[in-house]
Amino acid sequence: MSLTPSQTVGPFFSIGLPWPGGPYVVPEDSPGATRITGCVYDGAGEPITDSLVETWQADPEGGFGAAEFRGFGRAGREAGDGTFEIVTVKPGQVPGPDGTMQAPHIDVSVFARGMLQRCVTRIYFADEQEANDRDPVLASVPAERRATLLAVPQPGGYRFDIHLQGPGETVFFRL
Amino acid sequence: MRRYAPEPEGTHPPLDYPPYRSTELRHPKQPLVYLPQTITELTGPQLGRERVLGEHDHDLTRQHEGEPIGERIIVSGRVLDTAGKPLRGTLVEIWQANSAGRYRHVGDRWPAPLDPNFSGAGRCLTDDEGRYQFVTIKPGPYPWGNHHNAWRPAHIHFSLLGQAFAQRLVTQMYFPGDPLFEYDPIFNSVPDPAARARMVSHFSLEDTIPNWAQAYSFDIVLRGPDQTVFEEEH
Numbered sequence: 001m002s003l004t005p006s007q008t009v010g011p012f013f014s015i016g017l018p019w020p021g022g023p024y025v026v027p028e029d030s031p032g033a034t035r036i037t038g039c040v041y042d043g044a045g046e047p048i049t050d051s052l053v054e055t056w057q058a059d060p061e062g063g064f065g066a067a068e069f070r071g072f073g074r075a076g077r078e079a080g081d082g083t084f085e086i087v088t089v090k091p092g093q094v095p096g097p098d099g100t101m102q103a104p105h106i107d108v109s110v111f112a113r114g115m116l117q118r119c120v121t122r123i124y125f126a127d128e129q130e131a132n133d134r135d136p137v138l139a140s141v142p143a144e145r146r147a148t149l150l151a152v153p154q155p156g157g158y159r160f161d162i163h164l165q166g167p168g169e170t171v172f173f174r175l
Numbered sequence: 176m177r178r179y180a181p182e183p184e185g186t187h188p189p190l191d192y193p194p195y196r197s198t199e200l201r202h203p204k205q206p207l208v209y210l211p212q213t214i215t216e217l218t219g220p221q222l223g224r225e226r227v228l229g230e231h232d233h234d235l236t237r238q239h240e241g242e243p244i245g246e247r248i249i250v251s252g253r254v255l256d257t258a259g260k261p262l263r264g265t266l267v268e269i270w271q272a273n274s275a276g277r278y279r280h281v282g283d284r285w286p287a288p289l290d291p292n293f294s295g296a297g298r299c300l301t302d303d304e305g306r307y308q309f310v311t312i313k314p315g316p317y318p319w320g321n322h323h324n325a326w327r328p329a330h331i332h333f334s335l336l337g338q339a340f341a342q343r344l345v346t347q348m349y350f351p352g353d354p355l356f357e358y359d360p361i362f363n364s365v366p367d368p369a370a371r372a373r374m375v376s377h378f379s380l381e382d383t384i385p386n387w388a389q390a391y392s393f394d395i396v397l398r399g400p401d402q403t404v405f406e407e408e409h
Contacts, residue, residue, distance in 0.1 A: 001257050001258070001395070001399075002186070002257065002370065002373060003182060003183065003186045003373075004344065004394075004395045004396045005186050005346060005365040005374055006344060006345060006346055007345065007346045007347040007362075007365075007374065008345075008361060009334075009345045011278040011283075012278040012279075012283060013270065013332065013334075015279060015280055015295050015296050016268050016295070016296040016297075016298075016332060017268060019269070021225065042200040043199070044200050050282075054343075056215065057385045058214075058215065064214060064215075064218040064276060065221075070220065070222075076358065080200060091205075094215060095213070095214060096211070097213065102213060107215050107216065107340050109340075113197055113201075114195070114200070114363050115190060115198070115201050115202070116187070116188035116192055116195065117188060117240060117266060117345075118345065119190070119203060120210065131324065137210060137213075140208060140209065141208050145205070147405065164200070164201050164202065164203060164384060165203060169203055169205050170203075171205070172203045172208070174207040174208070174209055175210040175212055175216055175341055
């Protein structure tokens, strides 16, 4: 059977996709809960106010699929200022290719009007330098662009901006 | 874990597609970096219980006091992977304009009436054979600002989580024989005409309910396992 093609999420996805619990991968009062805040920018450096950001990650022990850990976040705050916020916990390390271990990371899908398919990126954590230095995916990214994948600690959590285009364009992946 | 097959060229639209003007500032210009499929990409959220709660989540004609105006239709089909395997218990989310082509959204300002009895969103989980079903009204076409006299063909937005991050898909379902297809850059952004045709639902007499609703069928195919390449086990 042949794949169904992708189409844009369009300008009106907030009718169907975001829900109040979406940004909460874990409840706010969970041990270790942290807040990843960011903004999606276009090639003119303007915030994209109709973008949808989804995240998928391991639990703090590096496990997937535990019934009590959703692992998924969805933030799509249209007609706002373009910022998104995900409340989560830092994931554990998980295996990578060829017996390697991957640094803690979160897979991200970015959708918006004007995007005919999602863009995939990853959030790594700037305060995990040792693990990041050994991460096989980060190693495959040109050194001068790696910083675009690092969430930077700030009070209450981390900052992770996404630049679809232009100076500091975020690294996007093909999988 | 089984890896997913590469997506064939020509199926998904390019991110840079000048006829759809909003792509201009919203596509990466740097080359994409190859991401090996690791456990993070081979697993994915199972959101059912949290998102499908109400008995009318799948019936967009019964979410208000009265019935919405428009052609009542049943939209159903299967969610499968490219190997033909049905995806069971997977979340299907839809949203759409009303029968006049107006979305219930602050950003939709064109002068077509809103329908007090229509919100335009639905959710359901596939059954053991990968089947889903919605009851709704047929959305209308509507104008948009992409170019002079631009109209979108009638469509329903579909969102599929699949079983793994690698399978995630957002698409649009169209209706057969729409005269607007040839003028619509979003529909035509899919390079392969055969792939484009897979976004068009089929009229299904079999699924109609006499004296009550017409029916359209729409199967959705997500990425399936790579059956051509041996991967080393780690």
